[in-house]
Amino acid sequence: MRRAAWSIVALGLSGPAFAQDEASPAPQTDVPPAEVTVTGKRIPGSVIGAVAPVAVLDAQAMEAMGATSLSDLLKKMKALTSSVSGGEPVMLLNGRRVSGFSEFQSLPYEAMERVEVLPEQEAARFGYPPTVRVMNFITKKKFRAVTVQQLPSLMTDGGGATNYAEITSARIDGPRRLTFSATHLHVDPVFQSQRDIVPDPDMMFATTGNVTGVGGASLDPRLDRLAGRAVTVAGVPTDPAARRSLDAYADSPVAVTDPGRYRTLQPLTDTIEA
Secondary structure, eight states: HHHHHHHHHHHHHHHHHHHHHHSSOOOOOOOOOOOOOOOOOOOOOOOOSOOSSSSSEEEHHHHTTTOSSSSHHHHHTTHHSTTOOOOEEEEETTTTEOOGGGGGTTGGGEEEEEEEEEOGGGGGGGOOTSOOOOOEEOOOSSEEEEEEEEEEEOOOSSSEEEEEEEEEEEEEEEEEEEEEEEEEEEEEEGGGGOOOOOOOGGGGSSOOOEEEEEEGGSOOHHHHHHHHHHHSSSEOOOOOGGGGGGHHSSSOOOOOOOOOOOOEEEEOOOEOOO
C-alpha cells in the first residue's frame, strides 16, 4: 500500500508542473533592427550632383566604342553630347574648366578613367549657359604612354598621295600632367598631266611660239593669198631655216604646247607641327 500511495503522490506533483509550462510561454521582447550605415567617397574629379547624368562611360565602355583618339571618341558620342538645340558640349577636365578641347585632345583615350555627360541644366554650375551639355573627362591617377599613329592615303588617278604621322608622349602623375605631340603631314604634288585635262587652244602657249596679227588682223596679204584664207595666227615653224620663208607660215598650224607636266594643280607640301 505504501508503494501505491507514493506513486499517486508522484503523479500529482508532476501533473500541475506540466500544465504550468503550457500556460506560461516564454516572454518575447521586441528587438529593434540594427541600423545600417552606408558610407561612400566621391570619385576624384567627378561633378555629378543632384541631377542624374545623361551618360557615364568607364574605361571598358570607351574601349568598346572602338575609338582611336579622343577626337574620334567625341564624334562617336555626338548623339549623347549634343544638346536639344544641337549645340556642341562644353568641356571639363577632372571637374575643372579648361580653355577648350584642344587643351587635352592630344592625350590618348586610354588615359581617361571615366567620362561624364551632364544635362543642360548643370551647365550653369560651371558658368556656362544652360543650353549646352557638359562633358567631364576624368584622367587616371597614374598613366604613362608613347603612341605612334600613321595614316597613309593614295589617289586612284596618280599623284597627290598623303602620309600623316603623329607621335605623342603623355605622362600623368596625380594633378601633374605632361604631354608632348609632334605631327608630320606629307602631300605629293599633282600635275596637270596626271589628270584628263585637254590643253586650251585659246591659251596660245607654245614653246616654239606663234605669230599673231595686231588686233586680230591678217598677218600679211601675201600670206593670205598663199594660204587661200585670212591668216591671223600662224605657228612658228620648228625648222629654224624655214622661218625665213613666207610659204612655211601658210601651212603652219597654230602651235599649242601642253603645259601639263609643268603645271602644278597641287603643290608638294611638308608640314611639321609640335
